[in-house]
Amino acid sequence: MNNEYYDLQHIKAIPIADYLHACGIEPAKRYNGYALYHAPYREDPNASLKVDFRQNLWHDYGTSQGGSIIDLVMRMRGCSAYEAMAHLAEGKATTLAPFPFHREAHTERKRNEQRQNDARRILSISEELPLHLQNYLREVRKIDLAVASPYLRHIRYEVGGREYSAIGFANCAGGYELRDDKTFKGTIAPKDISVVAGEANNAPLCIFEGFMDFLSYLTMKGKESISPSIVLNSVSNLPRAIAYLHEKGIDSVQAFFDNDQAGRQALHSLQSAGINVEDMSRHYARHKDLNDYHVAQCKQQQEVQQQKPVIVKHKIR
Template sequence: MKPRYYDLEHIKAIPIADYLHACGIEPAKRYNGYALYHAPYREDPNASLKVDFRQNLWHDYGTSQGGSIIDLVMRMQGCSAYKAMAHLAERKAITLASSSFHRETHTEQIRGEQRPSNVRCILFISEELPLYLQNYLREVRKIDLAVASPYLRHIRYEVGGREYSAIGFPNRAGGYELRGDKTFKGTIAPKDISVIAGKASNAPLCIFEGFVDFLSLLTMKGEETISPSIVLNSVSNIHRAVAYLHENGIDSVRAFLDNDEAGRKALQSLRSAGIKVEDMSRHYARYKDLNEYHISRQQAMEQKQKKPQLVVKRGFRR
């Protein structure tokens, strides 16, 4: 059976407030442009779930998680992104579109309309990467899949009538950064930063240019020591990172940016915004980025392990 695909832009246009209203969930506090809710997927006596009506995004201050309506449905339903999209497109779309709680949407057109030939449309999202993409991460990028897999998705998508597969790394707005097993890099819109809640307590927030660098540090240090992190997904998103830092009262970060002009400009943008920055690129100054440094270290360790050990034979004492 031919897999269905869903138009991300139309699904994410469904107002989050409308969806919550349809589920019988109302705001605890309402303000100009946003409201605070009791998070419906956990015990939340403080009403720490913020829904921004203008951006149609949510953020849980209690867990430092957030994103689009798709991410919210995934949390509420305990399901995959693909099932969340199917749920919104097929069961809720028409009801929500007619409610017009905050703005009019036309989600009844989610499927079947004409799309530009260069638009990537998701066919399938899975939590398990195919073997060839696992091998690429493990053998080429030297990434430990045991710690990296929870952050990654297998995205099968269609563009121009042809199907492709890639590694997907979700951002906070419901889009995905895509990587192939060779040189392909792409995005399923919208483009945005990714925010990761760390497991290390009282650790400074870390900023990475791309998700492979984030996974490299994760591999080197271990998941239990990872700090709260922002992955820019492009240095053009540095202003979004600065806005996030200011909104959350964060004035000090560690920056694992690339050793190039773009990385230096992003570093300067952080400092110009009043952020105290510890430039971690000094630790890999001879390399393009953190992953290149990590690969070099791993290759050196592998070569050392391959060298035969010198065995000294000791004779019997007379």
Template sequence: MNNEYYDLQHIKAIPIADYLHACGIEPAKRYNGYALYHAPYRKDANASLKVDFRQNLWHDYGTSQGGSIIDLVMQMQGSSAYEAMAHLTEGKAITLASSSFHRETHTEQIRGEQRPSNVRRILFISEELPQYLQNYLREVRRINLAVASSYLRHIHYEVGGREYSTIGFPNRAGGYELRDDKTFKGTIDPKDISLIAGEANNAPHCIFEGFMDFLSLLTMKGKEAISPSIVLNSVSNIHRAVAYLHEKGLDSVQAFFDNDQAGRQALHSLQSAGINVEDMSRHYSRYKDLNEYHVAQRTELKQVIPPRTRGLGR
């Protein structure tokens, strides 16, 4: 549990324009009382992000999202509200889940400044996970490493003078989603979706919220049966997935989202974008997500082989 107390009103009073300026992000157009920006968390050629200086609120006309500076930081960093408040309160360094529009500016800014103490600095990346992380995947998450290992990396990094080892799942922008054998979840920026080519021919794309769900289906079906897949790495990346599907001319997917409000909203976002969605969560409706369902099924297999589950198992 997070025990730190944050002054919500004080945080929300931080000027959004000042924060964006500190990120190296300047308005595309200025008006009396507001400005339009290129949204830094997605490809936005039309400068659809409005920042109202008087109300200190933002609204993205392209995605119909908006809110306070906390909501904006959550979008930019793919973080929780608590992490966003910690970032703003402690004056932590700004690390964008950036689009290509701002990536060059941000890179030049970091080169000329001292590296902030909270930035994760990769020490090395290897293809072989430490034994304790392998055990976690096998015994807790029930993942078959014989088929999953090629999708994972061991990320050893340093932050604040301390070193950590985690499971790393690469995304298309060169960043990594991080997990340890406890409760830690993090990101090596930039944050983005992950794309998996898949082995099955002429199969509809599958889309997952997180990589544990992808690895769960991989374990259940086997690598040869896996369709081309998209892993969001955060439901806040749903717009990136929609843009990719439209770019590739893909109009149908199988969605393996969580059985919660965020999952339902992501499903609705796909449907609203004109994508035909087969909601695969109906197969695990009694569980939080696909991995929880998978773990339950594997636990039962220790005692009795259950009947084939239509739509998911082999």
């Protein structure tokens, strides 16, 4: 039976950043009033753990968990709330060696990045897509190349001595998201979000999960001015997008996420980060994603055109 009592408010006031520093854990990115860390209790290559210095609270965008320093210690040490309070009250954090999982995860991330770089070696990058990739975009994905081509590249790359070809979509870190005309989806590292400046004045920023959805948006807009946009390239990149929004002072977005659990979770994470979100998926609620909706609309229009009766005009002689 626990027979010691602790000053809960005093323990909760211990700065989370100081505790993490004492554990040898430093921020991946620091901003005004908060910082992003690689979550020390799980594999987290995207620095998803936000620590709010003013409120002294944490939130993990990858798992939607958060709370006080007590909750964080429980998560890190796999212990009860009482054990976490005892650990903090005794000041053990000041004598802790760097958290071992954090070191191991960091090493493993480096290995994974190296493996990715070794796995795919770029042979060439060109602006002109080969015919088979153009046909895939036009016929399967119903993308208008007239508006989409400026954002795309043809990437020739090598893996294990074999050459491949794919559509490339650049991200902010100098990497490329890859897509071929079959089922392959991949990345030329490093992986990151993509930011498109847009042309429309005072338009809300649009945020997409993948670049096929963004290309569908371009096609549907046609020659209209497009809004500034972020393409996540993976929902795991959401913390980076949130950091960008905070850095630019953007507090309102239109989200074109997939109609699945990951999409709903991403929407919730944006809202939890204080972003005002207009959920655009309501416009394609019966479809998997924006491109699936766009393809269905195109096919429906094509069927309507084919069903129109042909009127033959005869000349009066």
